[in-house]
Amino acid sequence: MVEQNEMLPVQPYLSLEADHYRRISGNEVGISEFYEFTIAEDGVHQFYAVPDGSVDLVFGIHEQDVHASIGGTVLQVKQWMFEPGRTYFGVRFYPGQCLLPDGLTIQEVVNTDLCLDVDRFEDYLAERIANGTSIQERSQIFLRTYSKKFSELQGTRYNLERYIRKRIYETNGTISIQALCEETGYSACYVRRTFEQVHGISPKLFERFIRFQHMLHLMEQNITNNRMDELAILCGYYDQSHMMKDFKCFSGKTPEQYRSLLLSNRSV
Numbered sequence: 678m679v680e681q682n683e684m685l686p687v688q689p690y691l692s693l694e695a696d697h698y699r700r701i702s703g704n705e706v707g708i709s710e711f712y713e714f715t716i717a718e719d720g721v722h723q724f725y726a727v728p729d730g731s732v733d734l735v736f737g738i739h740e741q742d743v744h745a746s747i748g749g750t751v752l753q754v755k756q757w758m759f760e761p762g763r764t765y766f767g768v769r770f771y772p773g774q775c776l777l778p779d780g781l782t783i784q785e786v787v788n789t790d791l792c793l794d795v796d797r798f799e800d801y802l803a804e805r806i807a808n809g810t811s812i813q814e815r816s817q818i819f820l821r822t823y824s825k826k827f828s829e830l831q832g833t834r835y836n837l838e839r840y841i842r843k844r845i846y847e848t849n850g851t852i853s854i855q856a857l858c859e860e861t862g863y864s865a866c867y868v869r870r871t872f873e874q875v876h877g878i879s880p881k882l883f884e885r886f887i888r889f890q891h892m893l894h895l896m897e898q899n900i901t902n903n904r905m906d907e908l909a910i911l912c913g914y915y916d917q918s919h920m921m922k923d924f925k926c927f928s929g930k931t932p933e934q935y936r937s938l939l940l941s942n943r944s945v
Contacts, residue, residue, distance in 0.1 A: 681769055684846055685709055686729035687893055691944050693942050694724055695841055706824050707774025709734040711816040720760045726757040728886040728927050730772035730876065732786060737763040743807040745793040749786035749877055750886065754929035766806055766815050773842050776826060783877035837861060838875045841868060849891050850864050850884035888912045889927045905932060907932060
């Protein structure tokens with residue numbers, strides 16, 4: 678299920694730099710997209726991950742075995758390591774909509790990647806994904822198993838989290854905790870605690886991630902014509918220097934350096 682005002686979480690370095698990268702939309706049961714790429718034996722096997730508020734489940738496929746790992750959002754730009762000689766099939770979930778494997782909490786996966794025992798998946802899921810011959814087939818294999826377990830989270834606490842997330846999206850990450858308290862009737866402490874139980878991070882930090890992700894989308898849509906001061910206003914930053922500081926922290930590049938990367942990729 679795709680909720681209104683959802684922003685598609687993106688990992689631009691992976692899509693720009695990984696070999697044979699391809700993706701298809703998820704659009705159901707909280708999945709943003711499926712993606713696939715290959716790491717050659719002598720190929721680049723590390724990329725930068727950027728904050729997106731989401732969770733990625735990744736299967737590393739080799740002719741002899743299959744590995745699985747899960748990782749939550751990074752807190753700032755960070756290297757994302759992969760093993761050479763494998764094809765990778767990934768599932769990216771919308772923020773707040775991932776059904777984690779039994780025994781794991783969101784706090785355990787934020788800013789890290791955890792290796793998973795493939796035997797913990799039902800119906801030999803990892804093996805069946807490894808035997809798939811295309812991203813379309815693998816996505817359908819995953820959906821048939823995952824959809825059985827996925828159900829809409831219920832209860833007042835999760836209704837509140839969805840409302841907070843919705844308002845953060847609607848305001849491009851600019852709504853204050855005080856405003857959320859006034860709109861919901863709950864205390865600031867309860868609002869923060871409820872949000873952190875689902876996301877593993879505070880609403881304030883999530884808002885910073887949403888402003889940054891919004892900027893990535895705007896730059897991708899209009900590479901050459903965006904002025905930095907205009908982007909700062911559109912993305913809800915106090916000023917241009919505030920935007921530049923967050924962008925460098927979260928992407929590892931200045932906006933101009935990132936724009937150059939986009940342009941060079943378009944020219945290939």
